[in-house]
Amino acid sequence: MSLAEDLSRLDELHRQGGLSDEEFAQAKAKVLSRGETPARNDAVVVQALNGLRRSRSDRWLGGVCAGVAQMTGVAAWIWRISFALLALCAGSGVLVYLLLWIFVPEEPVVTMTPRQLGS
Template sequence: MTISDEIRRLHELHQAGALTDAEFARAKERLLNGAPPPAAGDGDLASEFSRLRRSRADRWLGGVCGGIGKASGVASWIWRIVFVLFTISFGFGLVIYILLWIFVPEEERLPGNDIIGKSDT
């Protein structure tokens, strides 16, 4: 694909509303300056999911909602409400929570933080 084809494609995406003015300007500048396109894993859903870890600090049961909250930027209490509502209304919220608890790894401990929440007294 030539640079003119790529700029034409960017213009089509901009006209369709898929790109904001700022995004269009940055992408066009990147193309004209010869910078390589962003990697496939930059900001897509697969890379975000691979970063997902169960929280050690923000947990009630398994740390699933705390981890999803940290990865998504949405407060963990909102995720807890979502899981409760899905459990009450559709019945599958608890199943999804348990599957995430099993398959999502827990975040790693930092050295020196083996005992969290205990005081020296």
């Protein structure tokens, strides 16, 4: 069944009294979430990846692990251990780290004016 047919069937059931307002809203939300296109999900992933920045404050080498940690919500030390373990696997961790160091920009420098400092 198509999305439009599902919605019209739900609307008909709601008008006939087969579904309460709350049940109708839940069923409609379920049908609409099922009909979500993968392009929307891809856009969210692309937007998240475009937000990836290397950290300026929490860095050991290039700030890659702290930047990935900020984006994913996983602690930076876990990423550091992961890259170190991957480095033991034919150097793949070193390669990935270097590529991220080269291609991921640093987070912008935050400067404060004397007015913001309270002077």
